[in-house]
Amino acid sequence: MFEGVKKAFSSLKEAIITKEITEEELEKHLWDFELKLIENNVTIEVARKLSEDFKKELIGKRIKRTEKIEKVIEETFKNKLEELLENTGNYDLIEKIKSKKSKPFVIVFLGVNGVGKTTAIAKLCYFLKKKNLNCIIACSDTFRAGAIEQLELHAKNLGVEVVKHKYGASPTAVAFDAVQLAYKKGIDVVLIDTAGRMQTDKDLLEEMKKLVRVIQPDAVFLVVDSLTGNDSYKQAEIFAKEVGYDGFILTKVDADEKGGVALSITYETKKPIVFISHGMNYDDLMIAKREWIINKILGYGSD
Ligand code: GDP
Numbered sequence: 468m469f470e471g472v473k474k475a476f477s478s479l480k481e482a483i484i485t486k487e488i489t490e491e492e493l494e495k496h497l498w499d500f501e502l503k504l505i506e507n508n509v510t511i512e513v514a515r516k517l518s519e520d521f522k523k524e525l526i527g528k529r530i531k532r533t534e535k536i537e538k539v540i541e542e543t544f545k546n547k548l549e550e551l552l553e554n555t556g557n558y559d560l561i562e563k564i565k566s567k568k569s570k571p572f573v574i575v576f577l578g579v580n581g582v583g584k585t586t587a588i589a590k591l592c593y594f595l596k597k598k599n600l601n602c603i604i605a606c607s608d609t610f611r612a613g614a615i616e617q618l619e620l621h622a623k624n625l626g627v628e629v630v631k632h633k634y635g636a637s638p639t640a641v642a643f644d645a646v647q648l649a650y651k652k653g654i655d656v657v658l659i660d661t662a663g664r665m666q667t668d669k670d671l672l673e674e675m676k677k678l679v680r681v682i683q684p685d686a687v688f689l690v691v692d693s694l695t696g697n698d699s700y701k702q703a704e705i706f707a708k709e710v711g712y713d714g715f716i717l718t719k720v721d722a723d724e725k726g727g728v729a730l731s732i733t734y735e736t737k738k739p740i741v742f743i744s745h746g747m748n749y750d751d752l753m754i755a756k757r758e759w760i761i762n763k764i765l766g767y768g769s770d
Contacts, residue, residue, distance in 0.1 A: 468720065468721065468723060468724070468726070468745075469723060469724070469726030469729065469763045469764055470724045470725075470726070471503070471506065471507030471724055471725040471726055471727070472504060472507045472509065472725060472726035472727055472730055472764050473726065473763065473765070474503065475500050475507065476500075476544055476764060476765060476766075477766060478500070478503070479496055479497070479499075479500040480537070480540050480541070480544070482496040483536070483540055484536050484537050484540065490526065493522070493526065497521060497522055498518070500514075500518055500521075501515060501517075501518040502514075504518075504727065504730075506725075507725035507726060507727045508696040508697065508725045508726070508727025508728050508731070509727035509730050510697075510700060510727075510731045510734075510735055512731075512734075512735070513730065513735070516551075516734075517547060517551070520547050521543065521544075521547065524543045524547075525540070525543065541765065544765055545761060545765065548730075548760075548761045548764060548765070549757060549761065551730065551731075551733065551734045552730075552733050552734075552740075552757045552760060552761065553734075554714075554737060554738060554739035555733050555739045555740045555755050555756070555757050555760065556739065556754075556755060556756045556757045557739055558713065558714050558739045558741045560686065560741060560754075561598055561600075563685065563686065564595075564600060564655060564656060567685060570649065570650065570653055570654065570655055571646065571649035571650060571655060571656055571657045572655060572656045572657070572685045572686070573646055573649075573656075573657045573659065573682060573683075573684040573685050573686075574591075574656065574657065574658055574659065574684060574685065574686045574687070574688060575642075575659045575678065575679060575682065575684045575686070575687045576588055576659065576660055576661060576687075576688055576690055577661055577675060577687060577688070577689045577690065577706055577712060578663055578689055578690030578702075579663050579664065579665055579702055580611065580663040580664065580665075581663070582663070582690045582691060582692040582695070582718055583690060583692060583718035583719060583744055584661075584663055584690040585617050585618060585621070585660065586718070586744065587688075587690050587716045587718060587742070587752070588604060588618070588621070588658050588660055589618075589622075589624075589625060589749060590744060590749055590750075590751065590752035591658060591716075591742065591752060592604065592621070592622075592625050592658055593625055593749040593750065594742075594750075594752050595655070595656055596627075600655040600656055601627070601654050601655050602654065602656040602657065602658055603627060603628045603630060603648065603649055603652075603654050603656075603657055603658070604618055604621075604622050604627060604628075604630070604645075604657075604658045604659075604660065605629070605630045605642045605644075605645030605646075605657060605658065605660065606618050606629055606631040606632075606641060606660055607638035607639075607641045607642045607645075607659050607660055607661050607678065608638070608660045608661055609632060609633070609637070609638055609662070610635075610662040610664065611662060611663065612634070614660065614662075615629075615631050618631075618660060619631070624749075625749070628648075630644050630645035630648055638661060638662065638674055638678050639674075639677050639678045639681050639682065642657075642659045642681075642682050643681065643682065645657050645659065646682060659678070659682070659684070661674075661675060662674065667705065672705075672709040672710065675709070675710045676710055679710055686713050686714075687710070687711065687712040687713055688712060688713065688714055688715065688741060688742075689702070689703060689706050689712040689714075689715050689716075689738075690716045691703065691716070691717055691718065691728065691732065692718050692719050693717050693718065693719050693720050693723040693726075693728040693729060694719050694722060694723055695728070696725070696727065696728065699728050700728075700731070700732065703715075703736050704735075704736070707736060707738070712738065713738065713741070714738050714739040714740065714741035715732060715736075715738060715739070715740045715741060716740075716742045716743075716744060716752075717729060717732070717740050717742070717744065717755065719745075720743050720744065720745045721745040721746045721751070726763070726764060729743075729760050729763075730760070739755070740755040740760075741754070741755055742754060742755055743755045743759075
């Protein structure tokens with residue numbers, strides 16, 4: 468996991484600590500570092516920022532090499548990563564659900580097809596059940612063939628109810644019915660699936676806007692596939708401009724050998740990664756923590 472970005476950091480560290488280097492050599496190593504980051508899905512802006520920040524931090528320290536240089540470099544890397552991932556880990560969903568005065572707490576999921584939205588909804592439902600919060604799922608993706616059946620299957624496995632209409636029905640009407648039902652039954656959380664056509668599809672975006680305007684959810688999560696690379700930043704930008712969301716569910720992290728999206732998306736959007744999905748099982752979903760991402764990138768801890 469995150470091998471590409473991890474290697475960029477470890478190569479830079481090795482280059483600096485193994486021998487005394489000139490300022491010119493440091494520049495060259497930082498340039499290699501920047502390129503490696505970009506190759507591994509880090510945005511150009513974030514790669515450049517890191518490289519420039521390290522240059523400022525390391526220039527003085529490099530000249531006066533001591534046996535502590537390794538520690539100093541590791542600290543510098545860690546501090547800069549903490550800055551980059553500033554918002555991640557700050558969104559406490561459980562606390563928000565529990566502190567809402569009236570039930571239900573309503574969550575809308577956005578994301579293009581194939582990113583892992585349906586799976587993420589099922590996993591979040593499982594996660595909430597473990598916290599003794601019951602949910603219902605609204606099948607508001609009334610567009611993609613099979614979307615309703617896929618959710619029904621998960622709901623059956625998880626022992627929760629779904630609210631559905633026919634394909635082609637209004638997504639907002641489905642969501643509205645689900646919220647009403649949850650209110651009547653005293654259910655804690657409503658999880659609303661939405662259609663996942665391309666982020667450039669104007670009709671889809673209008674439908675999403677309407678749903679959010681009418682339902683006024685307590686949270687909107689954008690589901691982003693960490694394997695998508697640069698396109699995930701475009702999705703994040705368009706959905707932010709057109710619909711708005713509170714944070715990300717970053718999926719397929721278990722299969723991500725690069726790591727750049729986890730590293731850059733918070734800085735680029737100023738929105739937190741709220742959950743990380745890392746496998747095919749219902750319990751392969753965890754609360755996103757800054758330290759966890761940093762440890763993976765700097766090579767501390769195991770997978
Ligand atoms: P949707 O179209 O966005 O609803 O996507 P799905 O939930 O149907 O998932 C698309 C594919 O990605 C499926 O084959 C899932 O099994 C797979 N998938 C979803 N989440 C993860 C994950 O965290 N890790 C891995 N490795 N695969 C995932």
